[in-house]
Amino acid sequence: MKKIKSLIRLLIFIIPKTVIAFKYDLFRWxxxxxxxxxxxxxxQRQAKLLLNLHALEKGLxxxxxxxGWGYQKAFLLSKYTHKYITDCGIDDLARLSVGVLDAFINDPLTGKSETLIHNVELLxxxxxxxxxxxxxxxxxxKDLINFNFQELYNVASLRSSVRHYSEKDITSQEIENAVKYAQTAPSVCNRQACKIHVFSDNFNDILDVQLGNQGWAHKANKLFVVTADLNFFGSVYERNQPYxxxxxxxxxxxMGMHVQKIATCCKMYIRKPDLDKKFYIVTDIPKNEIPIMLILAGNYxxxxxxVPHSYRFSSTNRTVNH
Ligand SMILES: Cc1cc2nc3c(=O)[nH]c(=O)nc-3n(C[C@H](O)[C@H](O)[C@H](O)COP(=O)(O)O)c2cc1C
Known part of the structure; x- marks a missing residue:
């Protein structure tokens, strides 16, 4: 009887809901x-430039x-860069792209042609x-890495998820510092597709479309939404890479917040299609960016x-030697 009930639940509730959610993700992808x-x-153009220029940086x-390596990629990059500069102007990415092409043609072992050298000169x-x-x-x-494991561990282990904050504002400089630190994170092919959306006041409507404040989230000074831009991810095998x-x-x-003595607590992004649609309306976040998580923050x-102890199990159980 128990098994039949569980099967009925699976067929009537779980599978249809799951299919709807996957279908929603598929269409967005x-x-x-x-x-x-x-x-x-x-x-998407930026992603194409980054993919190609990063491949060349690795080769270099x-x-x-x-x-004679890399000719096709460099040639393609010179074409993409030309089109990018023509349509979007000169920005950091254009300077980066031309910088990598310049390094490429000045390297004695790379594949070159008169046309490629001419293209780079034109750029x-x-x-x-x-x-x-x-x-x-x-x-x-390695000698420049002048801190030890224990020092880093101490910094990390002094972080806890905190759900109680003072009224003191987090400054824009503190946010900028934390973003700068976040940017030290590696990203696939250095695509740097992530952003932090900052909400200062009246973020209750955002929490409302995320199953509420759980009794603490509304007390934060800032609500941050971390997003990853789907425009930067392509082939189907990359489909989970934004996350x-x-x-x-x-x-x-x-961690960037933590070292500035600012308390944070992550909050899971609820991925229900109906809530997701409402979330974009209340936040005005572009639809090509997928929310990764919410982060509530405030001064201590x-x-x-x-805070909850959130005990960590032994690290030996986390290592599987093969
Ligand atoms: C992606 C993510 C989502 C989380 N969502 C919630 C949440 O919805 N509500 C909450 O109270 N805590 C949430 N947390 C905080 C976890 O409960 C907390 O990180 C965990 O217990 C470990 O504790 P610590 O952060 O103090 O080390 C979340 C953490 C992460 C990483």
Missing amino acids: LRFSLRDSDRITKQ SFPDPRE KQIGIEKKDLIGGVKFVQ IDGGMFAMQFV SDEIIK
Whole structure:
């Protein structure tokens, strides 16, 4: 009897709801993800540039590359960059793209042609001075990592999810610092598709479309929504990557807040199609950005406060040697 009830529940409630939610995600993915099409958005163009230029940066960093490598990618990048600058003007990405192409043609082992060299020269003449070129390779050295494991562990283990805040405002400088720190997170092909949307007052309507404030979230000084832009992700095997990049970005943002002595608590984004639709209306977040999570934050109050212990199990159970 119990088994039949469970089967009926599965067939009548769980499967239909799940199918609707997956279908909703599918249509969003098909609508906003990166595709080979002439009608693409600025972000999709940026993603294409980043994908290609990052492949070249990796090639430039290899100790023993194949002679004549990378020609097709560099040629494609020069074409994309030209179109990007013509349509969108010169920005950091244009400088980066031309910078990488410049590093590429100046590397003795890369694949070149007269046309490619000419294309890169043309791009530079459009208005990017040599001193403004960015990207290529940089040098790293282990001796510069001058802190130890225990120091980092102490910083991280002093963070707890805090659901009680003072009324003191979080400053825009503090937010900018935390974003800057979040940007140190790695992202797939360095696509940097994540953003932080900041809501200062009256975010109750946002919480309302996210199953409410749970008795604490409305007391925060700021509500942050971490998003990842689907325009930056393409092939079907990348379909979950926005959540991965977004999660890493969010974690770094939380740590950026933590080291400035600002309390935070993440709040799960409720992925129900009807709530999702309402969420976009109340937040005015562009539909190509998917919410990763909410982060509530505020300054600590002066008194000592209680938080859930949130015990961590032994780290040995988390290591599986193969
Ligand atoms: C993505 C994410 C969603 C979360 N959602 C909620 C939430 O909806 N409500 C809540 O009270 N805490 C939420 N938390 C906080 C967790 O309960 C908390 O991180 C966990 O218990 C570990 O505790 P600690 O952060 O103090 O180390 C969330 C955390 C994460 C990472």
